[in-house]
Amino acid sequence: MKRIAKNKSISLALTLIISLSFLFCYFVEKEELTFQPSQNNFTPISHFNSNENKVIKHSYTPHEPILIETYHDLSEFPGSGTEADPYIIENYAITGFIYVNYGIWITFDDLFFLVIRNCYLGDGGPNNGIIIENTHSKITVTNNSINDYHRGIYIHSSAYITLDSNTITDCDSGVELRNSYANNITSNIMHNCNIGLSANIDSTYNTFFSNIVSNSILVYLLILVVIMLLLLILFAIVRLTE
Structure with a gap:
């Protein structure tokens, strides 16, 4: 009878582990995973369906990499x-230029206003998609x-930048901030990136809202940790039933 009870306990524990693992994988795939320094305003959102958010190339004008220095x-x-009349960079396809470090x-x-919108940047290999560096201009990337790319969007030593509704x-x-402050990062999707969204400790007073990270390596590491914890629970149950 003890052996039967023990086998039943093990079966129930295994069923519990498998069920919880599947549930965890289902929900964690859709959760926001962000390294969040202090003094930043962070609000997560979930519900990302990777099948409904594919990168679509359409009606873009081919363009070489763009460098704005003057x-x-x-x-x-x-x-x-x-x-009222910002500079506008829009509807360009910048692809395959691996010989430069940027799209x-x-x-x-010089405190100008600039909008970068509706562009496609792809096949950049080890380089950076969009770099915004050493500027306090009002730049909106949407x-x-x-x-x-190595980095999708990289903001370094800059402020007052808005990233909105980009898909990386x-x-x-996906999105990386270094030594930057007072930026707004909202409603962006980072899918299948090793690190979805990150900011170093010197990036402060930024706002992160409604961003989604899906299928990153961090997700799978969390899944592994949870499975290991569940296995430890199973081991404890087995010991108690001996």
Whole structure:
């Protein structure tokens, strides 16, 4: 009778472990995973369906990588740089340029307004999709698709940047902030990136809201940890039933 009770306990424990593992995998795949320094405002959101959020290439104008270092570099694009009439970089496809370190690189600080929207950046290999560096200009990056880069979007030593509704897939790092403050990171999707969203300890007073990270390595590490904990519970149950 003791052996039967023991076998039943083990069977129940195994069933519990398998059920909880599947439930955990289902929910954690959709959860926000963010390294969150202090003094930042962070609100997570879930409910990401990877089958409904694929990178789609459509109606883009091919363009070489864009480097903005002076006003002369901005003269190619429409707008005057004011809040009412910002410079606009839009509807470009920047793909396959692995010989440079960027798709779009903004490193110019003269307090202008700039919008980067509806662009596709892909096949960048070990490089960076969008770099925003050493600027306090009002730059909005919205509704862009970035695929297969080392970093999708990299913000370094910058402030007052808005990232909104961008989709970043298959990158080593989705969105990365370094030594940056007072930026708004909202409603972005980081799918199948090794690290979805990160900010170092010197990046403060940033707002992270409604961003989604799915299928990152961190997710699978969490799954592994939970399974190990459940196995320890099983071992404890077996010992108690001996």
